[in-house]
Amino acid sequence: MTSTNCCLTTKDFAVLEVMLERRRAFADPIVRMLEHKLSGADVVPIDSVGPDIVTLNSRVVFGVDAGPAETRTLVQHEVRGPVGSSLSVATRRGLCMLGMAQGQTATVEHADGRREAILIKAVLYQPEAARRTVRQKDQADERRPHGLRLVYSAAADWRPLGETAGMRQTEEDDPGPSAA
Template sequence: MTGTMYRLTTKDFAVLELMLMRRRAFADPAVPMLERKLAESSVVPIGAVEPDVATVNSRVIFRVDDGPAETRTLVLGESSAPVGYGLPVGTWRGLCLLGMRSGQSAPIERPDGSRESILLEDVAYQPEAARRAARAAGQRPHGLRLVYSATADHWPLGGHGKIRQTEGDDPGPSAA
């Protein structure tokens, strides 16, 4: 990872700082890589990060050495995505990809001495860029829309009725 410049959002930088503090306590072999990543990164506000920079929750297309292209979403934890879909930033590859720009490559040296090179081919989706595009189009972020309203005349899936409980109709704790 030496000699490569990364761009981290303030949020991603804070995540890596916390990860570094926790891993130092256990003498984790990833500590030197985390230290280099933080030292070689410039920090940008979340709203100002370029759309071709890999951030947490970005969908990235990358290659390891001369292998086939892989598509993954950079996630914080392993349980944040279905199996095979996410790439935790706590892994060697996830950490390397975080903050890279499309077209950028970087070598990874593992504690066992093995090396591999990662090329970030494309950032297919970046949440920060999607939020900016939604705001520019006058939409709610993430395309959220109201599916059901309690005051609506009709209910979803053809259901209908009223909310049974009214003011002063509280059955109290014995109903539980």
């Protein structure tokens, strides 16, 4: 895999480190590519990754060589999502795309020696950018994070010592003999 640079979030970096350790145990051919990706990566905190960077669970439009554009969600494991809509980072293409920026091209070499150029055309959705947008909107609306709403507050129910609470039921509360 050749690329000018790669920007990984701390989470994505940790996922790749675990993947590398597991793959080394089985002498997987993708180990060399994982080592190259991890050694050349710029690692940034999750909250400061650019919105045009491909991260795990990002929805990406990309082209392979001169072929038609494809849209996939970059996932950690193949089983997530409908068939054909996701691309695992356990594949050479998926691993190559992780950390790339919109407009960036990288070349990936397959086990059979075949090379293909991958161009990131667009990052349609990035979970980190979406999370930042929601937080900014919540702060602007002066709401609690993630749209949570306070239902009960013990502090608002505070009364000075010795003060009695008002009665909850003001109507007749005797159900009569039929309740027995």
